[in-house]
Amino acid sequence: MAASRTGHIPFKTVLDSIADGVFTVDLDWNITFFNRAAEKITGIPASEALGRQCRDVFHSSLCDGSCALKSCLAEHAPVHHRSVYILRPDGSQVPISVSAAPLKDSQGRLVGGVETFRDESALHLMRRELESAYTLEDMVGKSQAMRRLFGLIPQVAESEASVLLEGESGTGKELAARALHNLGPRRKKPFIAVNCAALPDTLLESELFGYKAGAFTDARRDKPGRFDQAQGGTIFLDEIGDMPQTLQAKLLRVLQEKIFEPLGGVAPVHADVRIISATNQNLEKLVQEGRFRQDLFFRLNVVRLRLPALRERREDIPLLTAHFIRKFNLLTGKDITGVTDEVLGLFLRHLFPGNIRELENTLEYAFILCPGGLIHPEHLPEYILPSSSHGLPDSMLSKALTMDEVKYQAIQDALLRHDGKKMAACRELNISKDTLRRILNRKKKA
Template structure:
């Protein structure tokens, strides 16, 4: 093994568990320790003298080379997550640190980089994620574990369940879990968002109607309660239900029957009700906008779902879950988040809860072609800034808003040139046109 005369202690470097290599100003590898040879599968005698990109084929070799940036800016990079291609062709996730290499007089000689194999850590992470999965809900935090502990008993009962929690905490996932763990699991699960439909449509959606009940009722239409027969109906945003429908829902819960619009006979309601809201129903009762008797009928079993800010330890598990999901949906091969990008998300308060995290990762998948999601792939409101952020920048945004802002910024950076912006965002011209056309709507 060759070793530059101005770099002593090769024996010490060879004893390290982390791979270490150095390059000269022409990107020729000048030192390659034993761990580097073991992790890459490339013998030191083959690596020394070769161009670094011919040995590693890393996810940064075609663009943001860590060593290049360090040597140009005389700075350091620590714990950046990337991957390289092993000699046998498989991808190896690693955490790298890099810095410029200078002599005693401060003259730049090249660069030095160390890297740590993360393969075993990723395997453990996947195993841990599976061990902390409850149905389709992922988490290990104390507040969530407390809810998990009573879910089986609650699910096996026939009691009405009220799910309370902020928007984006996954109330429908919990409702589905209750259904899947119940004796009704082989029957339908029907979800209705009570806040998404106008009052006049909500009644017919819930209870259906008979032919001739109104002008356009040309034939019978079953409602969601009838479609959920034998199973579970999930009433989301129950706090937005109008007063006249609260009366009809109360009858369903008390008498287990309902009447479609225009019907002369009641229909048996063999259905379990799970309701959810992000509003304070007790306050709505005091204000007179929600019936007290209905509140007590719904409030047989109450499960309060913790916001993401109270379960920070679940963020890495959720990230791994969403990365796997988006890889499957989009046909990509993203390895995960870099350490610095992960730290930004770990410090973020997530006012939009799990839904906001999902949106952030969906956006990052648009910008990240492969490898690890880096800080620059995160939405702009998460980018580190030297100036203080205004209050509006901290407001959670929808996916459409984030896409719109990013598309406009890309066009600005490219002086309005559509194709240049498309190349930067790695999207087609038609996709960019659709995003822009929806902006401002």
């Protein structure tokens, strides 16, 4: 390549002077050229990169899957601006934009490929700074409810108090628990998550507290439990409402005395573990029904945080959509730029009973069908589309309604969701209390 010339300047000099990384590979994926910017961005000197497999040098999120070079060589067509990340040998992650094209000799025969890439760290940093007000660890939101949580979590994280997280399935209770762990003094110790509903009662005890050899027929050697594994760190007990009563007593002892006994063990073990629990049930109601110990409830409920359902913070849907699109672009190597206004409208009208997890799954589905550009309604699962009855309540679909009736129905539904609490309904619908009262009165008069 150095022998080729553009006027009097060798190609290598030209390529070394540009800010974009450039490298070429032969048909066996061995690197044959590596410019100066490529050295700088990847952190690997050309002397070590040349002759090595590109995957061993580039370490990009595409190398094990839809490699840009591989797909452009297979399809004999260039690939433009795929957003991916690479890992440098110092362990840092660098977001880049990749383009690739086939390399042909003077006879038009394929001899390899060329890839150019641009460091987008500055762009990402700028975006992150803009979004930092709307994120906390992996949690995203700018609604009032989320902003309040983002203010509370760092303060709660610093304390050693037990935390009870409440919220429907898919609202991000585990993310909140991880944020509490990562922002607290135990961040360098393990975070252990246990789903109390996922294991049969008989297994849950040995899973949580471990067992000693000989405790039962197949217990040939000691097995540490989750409390042991979490020593010094945090244990997250999800679906705590499903914990059997026998175990509730044992958990209470951990909370009160900071000790537990493995199955078959005689000596108590000290438990230096912070407990964060979560539930999508009404624990107070379970206490009243005698299905959950009151003393345990009080011990777990030192700090109670409620994760709002997605339908209560619809203003976060555009932000969350953009967040998941960025995530899936990095994971899949696609270049999806966003959703159409129509899709955003569908999302804003959908009730999302599965909350953020449902939105994430919907976008993951759309990424399978959408080749690039904007996500259109045809890329969405059928149940999100307007022909389906899942988005709106049956009462609003069964007959034509006037605008006043629609408003009245929306208020009735919101009141139903909030156990008749008018202020909560107002907050969800983003209307004042006066407006709510006026709409209700107008309907009564009619």
